[in-house]
Amino acid sequence: QQITLRVADTFPNGHTIHENATKLFMTEVTRLTNGQVTFQHFPAEQIGKAKDLLALTQAGVTDIGLVVPAYTSDKMPLSAVADLPGAFTSNCQGTLAMETLLAPGGVLRTREWDVLQLHPLFSYILAPYQMVVSSSKPVKALADVEGLKIRSVGGPLDLAVHSVKAVPVRMSPAEIYESMSRGTIDGALLAMQSVVSYDLTKLIRAGTIDENFGTIFSTYAMSERNWRKLPTNVQAAITTAGSTITHESCKRFEASEQTAMKAAQAAGMTAITFNDGDRAKLHGALLNIRRDWAKDLDRRGKPGTEVLDAFAAALGN
C-alpha cells in the first residue's frame, strides 16, 4: 500500500543539508520502492526545535526526525562522542566510524539508541569545526588565542575554547554577524560552510584549517514503534538508502568544506598553522577533554570509556 512519511528537521528550505542529504534520501527511498513511499518534508523547525525533535520523533508526531545528540545531551550523552574535539579531521572518517557504532549490535546502538527506542536511518557531520578569528590581533601561535572571546554552543565545544585559554560566549546564530562586526566577540567555532553561509568571510581575518575543535553529529531517525510498522521491503529500501546517503553525503560535505575553506582564504582569511610544540600542546589538551568526558560518564554509571575506545578503534586510531 501507499505510505507517506513525515520528515521533520530544523534547517531552512534549500539548506545545504537538504540538498546534499535529506532530499537525496527521500528521492532514493521513493526510487527503491517504485513510488510506494513518499514524503512530506517539514523543514525550518515547523515540527519543533532541535532539542525537542528527539522526543517528538519518539512520540511519533513526526515519522522521521532530525536527532542531534549535542542538543539532547541529557538523553543521549554517549552519542556525543563524535562531537568531542580532536579525534579526527576527515569528515568521512568520523561519520563512518559513527555508522559502525550505530549499526545493529554496535555499542552506541545497544547502550543508547535501543534504550530510547530510536532507529537511526542516516547520519552526517557538516565538518569538524575550525576556530575563526575576526579580531585584528594577529594570531600565529597558541598563546595569541588566549583571552579571545569565541562564540561557542556549550557542551564539549565550550571545553575546547577553555582548553586554549580563550573565553566561550553564547549567542544565537542570528547574532553572530553583528557581534563579530562590532567586536562583541573576537571569533567563533564554526564549519567553514557556516562561515560562508552566515556571510562572515569579510569579517574573518584568520582561522585554523585542519584542526577539530569539536563538531555536531546529527542523525535522521525513526521511532522503533513506527519502524516496525513498515513492511519489510520498505525497511530494506530505507536501510539501503540510509547507508548510501551516509556514505555519499560525507564526501559531498567534505568537498563543500574545502570549497568554503578556499573561499574564506580568498576573501582574506590567513591560515593559522601552529608549530609542532603548539600543536602537541593543543592536541594534548583536546585528548584530555575526551578522557575527562569518558571518566565523567563512567562515574555516572554510563560506559564512557568503552564508547570512547570503540570510537577510536572505528576511526582506526
Next chain:
Amino acid sequence: MTGALALAVLFLLLAIGAPVGLAMLGAGILGLWMIGGSGMVMGILQNAPLSTVSSYELITIPMFLLMAEFVLLSGVADSLFRATAALVGRIPGGLGMATALAGAGFGAICGTSTASAATLSSTSLPAMLKLGYEPKMAAGVVAISGTLAMLIPPSVALVIYGLLAEVNIGALLIGGIIPGILVTMTIMLTVFLLAWRHPERAPRSPAVSWREKIELLRVVGPMLLLLTLVTGVIYSGIATPTEASALGAFGAFVLAITHGQATPAKLGHSVLRAVQGTCMIAFILLGASIFGYFFTLTRLTQDLVGWVGAMEVSRWVIIAIILAGYIVLGAFMDQIAILVLTVPVVLPLIKSLGFDPLWFGIIKIVTAEVGMITPPIGLNCYIVARYSGRPVGEVFQGTLPHFVAHLVTIAILVAWPSIILWLPAQMGR
C-alpha cells in the same frame, strides 16, 4: 474537514470571550487529537509548552516590559514633554506637535505603545487642555502619538514579529527608525494642518525664554543614558541586541531610583506588572505554538500559499487585500493576538510573492498602530479616555484625521520599500 472543524472551534471560543491563548490552545489540542490521537497530543504537550519559553533570546520581552515600567516610574517623560513643548510650542498646533515629538522620544526609550499613551495622557494632555485646545483634538493626538513606541525601537511588538517570522530582530528594530520618523512627521503635519485651518481648536502657547529652554536640556541626560544602553551598546559591540534589552531595563531601574519617587511598594508593583505582561504574551505564544502544530501537520498554510500563488492577480492587489484585512482585524482585536494568529499563515504567502519579511514586519506594525486607535477595540483611546476622564467616543473622533493620514503613510511605505530597508542594509545585512 479536520481543519475546518478546528477553525470553527477557534472562532467559537473567541466569540464567547475565551482568551486568545486559551482559544488557540483548546482548538489546537482538539485538532491534534483528531489527526493523531492522544499519543500525538501528549507528545506535543510534553515539549511545546516548555520549548515556547525556555529560550535565552526571549528575555527581550520581559526586559522591554520592565524597562517601560521603570521609565514610567522615573518621571523622565514629564520633562521630555516640557522640553519639546518649549522647542516647538509657538508654531500653530505647537503643543500637539510637541506631543508627537515627545511620543517619538519616549518611544525611543520605551517598548510598548500603551505605556507611552498612558504617560502622554498624564503629561501633555493636561497641558494642551489648560491652554484651551479642543479636547477632541488634544486626545486624538495623544492617542496616536502613543503608538509611535511600537514602531521606534525598542519595541515589544517588533520582537514578537521577529520571533514569529524568524527575522533578525536587530535588523528589524533598526528598520523601525526611519518609518518611525516618517510617521512622527505625518502626525505633526496633520496637527499643523488642523491647527492652521481652525486656529481656535489649537491656541498658540506663550513664549518660553531661552534660559528656560536651556534649563530643560537637563532631560537630555537621562534620555541619552537610556538610548546609549539600548541602541548604543549594540552599535559599539558591548552587547548583543538580546542583552541590550536587559541593560536598558537596568538603566531605567537606576533612573527610577535616582529621579523618580520610587518606593519599594511602587517598584514591586512595576516589577509585577512586567511579569504579568510577559506571561500574557507568552500565554498567547504558547497557544499559537500548539495551534501552529495543528496547522503545520494539516498543511493548511502550504495549501493556502499554493492556492493564492495560482491566482492570476498582481501581487500588489494581494498585499493591498492583506493590509486592508489587517486594518479591519485591528478594529476588533488585540495586536499581539493578530500577529500571533496571522503571521504564521500570511508570512509564507508574503515570501512566496517575493516581498521582504523585514519590510512586511514594519508595514504590519504600522497597521497595528492604526488598530490601536480604531473603534471598537482601540486600546490607546481607552487609555487616554481613562486618564483624561473624557468620553471614549470623543477620543475616537479626535483620532480620525490621524487614521486617514496613517493610511497615506502606509501607502508610501508600500510604494517605496527602501524607506524601510535602507537603514538595516547599512548594518551590513
Next chain:
Amino acid sequence: MLTVLKIPIEITERLMNSICSVLIFLIMVIVTADVLMRYIFTSPLSWSYDMIGMYLMPGLFFLIMSKAYISGSHVNVDVISARFPRRLHDFSEILIASIGTLAFALIAIAGAERGWDGFLADEVLAGSIPWPTWPAPLLVALGSSLIAARFLLSGIAHAQALALGSPVDSALTVAATHAKEGFE
C-alpha cells in the same frame, strides 16, 4: 465551601508572585553583570545563558500564569460576549473553564511525567556545568496545575450559579475581562 478551596490556591499564587518578581529582577541583573564582566574583564558568566534559558524564563512564565490570568492580564475579544444574557454568559464561562482545566491538566501531567522520568534517569546536560534538565518540566507542571485548579474552581462556581439561578460569586471566577492595559 468553594471559598475554602480558594484559600490554598491564593496562598500559593501570592508566593509565586514574589518568586517571579525575584526571577525577572535576577534576569536583568545577571545579564547586565554578564555583559560587564565580558566587556571589562573578558570573563563572562559562563553559567548565565543556560541558567536563564533553562530555569529562569520557564519559571517566570509558568509560575505567574494563574495569578496573571485572574488579574485580567490575558487578552480576549469581548465584543460579542459582553452582550450575552447572564445564563448564556455562565454557560460560556463553564465551557471556557472546562477547556482551561482540561488543557492545563494535560500540560501538567505531561510536564510531571517528563520531569519525573528525567529525575529518575538523572538527566544532566553535557558541558562544564552538568545542569539537570528535569526541574524545568516540573516548573511547567507546578504552574499548569495551579491554573488548572483556578479554572476548575471557576467552572464549578458558574455551574452553581447556573443551577441556582443566582449571580456568580465574582471572587471565584477567572473570567478575563477585556484587558484594560495592553503590552504592545
